[in-house]
Amino acid sequence: MTKTLNDDGAPAERTLLAPSKKSRPPKKKAGRKSPMRVHPALWLFPMPAVILLVIFMAMPTLQAFHYAITDWNGYSATFNYVGVDNFVRAFTGDILFMNAVTNNVKYMLVVVIVQTIVSLVLSLMLVRNTRGGIVLRALFFFPTILSSVSVAFIWRFIYDPNFGLLNSFLGAIGLEQFQGAYLGDPAQAIYWVALVQIWAHSGQMMVVFVAGLQAIPAELYEAAELDGANRRQRFTTITWPLLAPATAIVVAYTTIQSFKAFDLILGIAGNPPKSSVDIISTRIYTTFANTDFGYAAAQSVIFMLLIVLITVLQRRVLRLTQKQE
Amino acid sequence: MLAKLGRRGILAVYAIIVLVPLTIVIFGSFKSTAELFNDPFMLPSSFAPTNYQEVLTGGDLGNAFLNSTIVALISVPATLFIASLAAYALSRIQGFLSWLIFGFLVLGMAIPAQTNMIALYVLFGQLGLLNSLAGLILANIVGTMPIAVFILTGFMKTIPQQLFEASSIDGTGPWRTYRSIVIPLSAPSLAAAGIFLSVIHWNELLYPLLFIQSPNMRTLPLALLSFQGEYQTNYPALFASVMLASAPIVIAYVFLQRYFVAGITAGATKG
Numbered sequence: 001m002t003k004t005l006n007d008d009g010a011p012a013e014r015t016l017l018a019p020s021k022k023s024r025p026p027k028k029k030a031g032r033k034s035p036m037r038v039h040p041a042l043w044l045f046p047m048p049a050v051i052l053l054v055i056f057m058a059m060p061t062l063q064a065f066h067y068a069i070t071d072w073n074g075y076s077a078t079f080n081y082v083g084v085d086n087f088v089r090a091f092t093g094d095i096l097f098m099n100a101v102t103n104n105v106k107y108m109l110v111v112v113i114v115q116t117i118v119s120l121v122l123s124l125m126l127v128r129n130t131r132g133g134i135v136l137r138a139l140f141f142f143p144t145i146l147s148s149v150s151v152a153f154i155w156r157f158i159y160d161p162n163f164g165l166l167n168s169f170l171g172a173i174g175l176e177q178f179q180g181a182y183l184g185d186p187a188q189a190i191y192w193v194a195l196v197q198i199w200a201h202s203g204q205m206m207v208v209f210v211a212g213l214q215a216i217p218a219e220l221y222e223a224a225e226l227d228g229a230n231r232r233q234r235f236t237t238i239t240w241p242l243l244a245p246a247t248a249i250v251v252a253y254t255t256i257q258s259f260k261a262f263d264l265i266l267g268i269a270g271n272p273p274k275s276s277v278d279i280i281s282t283r284i285y286t287t288f289a290n291t292d293f294g295y296a297a298a299q300s301v302i303f304m305l306l307i308v309l310i311t312v313l314q315r316r317v318l319r320l321t322q323k324q325e
Numbered sequence: 326m327l328a329k330l331g332r333r334g335i336l337a338v339y340a341i342i343v344l345v346p347l348t349i350v351i352f353g354s355f356k357s358t359a360e361l362f363n364d365p366f367m368l369p370s371s372f373a374p375t376n377y378q379e380v381l382t383g384g385d386l387g388n389a390f391l392n393s394t395i396v397a398l399i400s401v402p403a404t405l406f407i408a409s410l411a412a413y414a415l416s417r418i419q420g421f422l423s424w425l426i427f428g429f430l431v432l433g434m435a436i437p438a439q440t441n442m443i444a445l446y447v448l449f450g451q452l453g454l455l456n457s458l459a460g461l462i463l464a465n466i467v468g469t470m471p472i473a474v475f476i477l478t479g480f481m482k483t484i485p486q487q488l489f490e491a492s493s494i495d496g497t498g499p500w501r502t503y504r505s506i507v508i509p510l511s512a513p514s515l516a517a518a519g520i521f522l523s524v525i526h527w528n529e530l531l532y533p534l535l536f537i538q539s540p541n542m543r544t545l546p547l548a549l550l551s552f553q554g555e556y557q558t559n560y561p562a563l564f565a566s567v568m569l570a571s572a573p574i575v576i577a578y579v580f581l582q583r584y585f586v587a588g589i590t591a592g593a594t595k596g
Binding site for chain 2: 038039041042043045046048049050052053055056057058059060061063064067074118121122125126136138139140141142143144145146147148149150153154155156157158160162163165168199203204205207208211231249253259260262263266267270271280281284285288293296297300301303304307308311
């Protein structure tokens with residue numbers, strides 16, 4: 001919002017401050033045009049960041065591609081090049097890796113769908129800046145700032161099958177038949193962890209939605225109301241389409257978060273986690289910790305390409321939703 | 326009317342879902358194991374800090390607290406400084422090369438830490454940075470540099486260009502401009518980005534797990550993770566450690582809530 005204001009306001013004022021012989025630049029390119037002379041020393045300013053990232057991020061990442069085609073164990077002086085063997089192993093011969101991928105996809109689907117709905121509903125209810133709304137938003141946002149390990153400890157107690165809060169509560173209100181083993185149930189464990197992620201981050205995504213909702217001009221609703229649109233019509237014709245960019249951001253961010261849930265998984269299930277809650281990032285770490293560096297590197301390359309692919313796809317979707325407006 | 330009641334009902338239920346686990350941690354950190362299991366919701370019978378003493382002395386959490394503090398106090402300002410230098414230059418210089426440098430710097434956001442951790446581990450071994458706080462600080466700075474540059478460049482682009490043109494007419498060099506114009510004008514954005522970085526650096530688990538071997542070099546998240554095996558179902562001790570590890574961030578949240586929301590939301594939406 002502020003950005004467009006500046007871009008619009010800039011050309012008029014600039015001609016006042018520094019009148020140029022050229023005619024006013026076309027409004028569309030204002031802000032980008034009439035480049036001021038850049039002091040040569042300004043080029044030095046990005047250099048510390050560039051040097052750090054070349055040495056400690058770009059080169060290690062390229063090195064991962066290199067390790068990925070070797071059988072290096074992390075400590076031997078020598079290793080062999082094995083071509084694409086590590087990749088073949090990941091996709092065909094390794095039950096543990098495919099299990100981690102499957103778990104991660106289940107985890108992602110539950111977190112993305114449920115968390116988006118929960119945060120959207122909360123934001124619709126708390127969009128106004130009333131006193132109560134502000135207090136509740138602050139409360140709902142709060143779990144986001146806790147470390148995942150802390151959050152994991154809280155929920156380990158809640159889920160504990162013997163002494164845990166959930167089973168005691170169900171027992172106390174006479175619903176023993178719903179008591180479960182939660183994290184101890186291999187078929188369900190990953191979904192119970194997904195609920196923890198949703199608990200911790202719905203408030204964060206709610207804030208993104210609230211910002212999106214508050215950017216919708218109130219006049220649109222007033223006009224719709226005059227036209228006799230009911231609550232549901234107002235939502236489907238105004239709120240939902242205009243909220244599309246915020247929705248795209250929430251879905252994109254939540255998807256990436258559910259691939260990065262490393263801390264939460266380790267906090268809740270220990271290191272290394274059992275296979276029922278193993279996800280891609282924890283599997284790579286375990287492979288690495290077992291000094292299978294070459295294979296871990298191959299897994300990490302697959303992981304990176306997967307994340308890049310998802311990001312690119314989502315950028316596409318984001319652009320599509322914004323065009324619809 | 327019915328809709329209003331339904332709205333209140335949903336908000337009340339969600340408030341309970343958020344509050345109950347938090348209350349249980351606060352109360353539970355003062356309880357004995359038996360007391361927690363029998364009356365999880367009740368106020369503790371005494372507020373004697375037995376569990377806190379246990380994790381601080383027995384679990385050496387005080388030392389981990391100190392390590393985390395040292396790491397965050399250095400890595401957060403260092404990241405802000407280096408990233409703001411880059412953001413300032415890249416928001417002012419136009420053209421292909423500037424775009425290319427910006428692209429390179431923010432590309433790191435797409436690289437999962439698990440991808441470069443293996444070679445980083447080898448490199449840190451060669452540089453003697455394993456098992457040291459210096460290594461953790463460096464890893465934090467590098468790990469969050471892309472997102473910090475991205476957020477700060479976005480913020481700095483909103484500083485009106487005329488201000489810089491005025492100062493370049495005065496013949497002020499870029500370093501003076503950075504100190505006397507950029508930093509004061511972007512103080513609120515730097516605060517928001519600083520909070521965002523503090524939360525990440527304070528809660529960082531992967532790098533300590535990767536680089537730290539000796540218990541006396543542990544940071545809080547790593548110490549907590551080791552408690553999981555050590556204390557098993559001694560939840561009151563785990564809760565006391567959660568309380569201690571979260572205290573600085575929670576206290577900061579109470580006073581600087583606006584910056585938390587702004588910073589963390591910028592991290593989400595711009596990342």
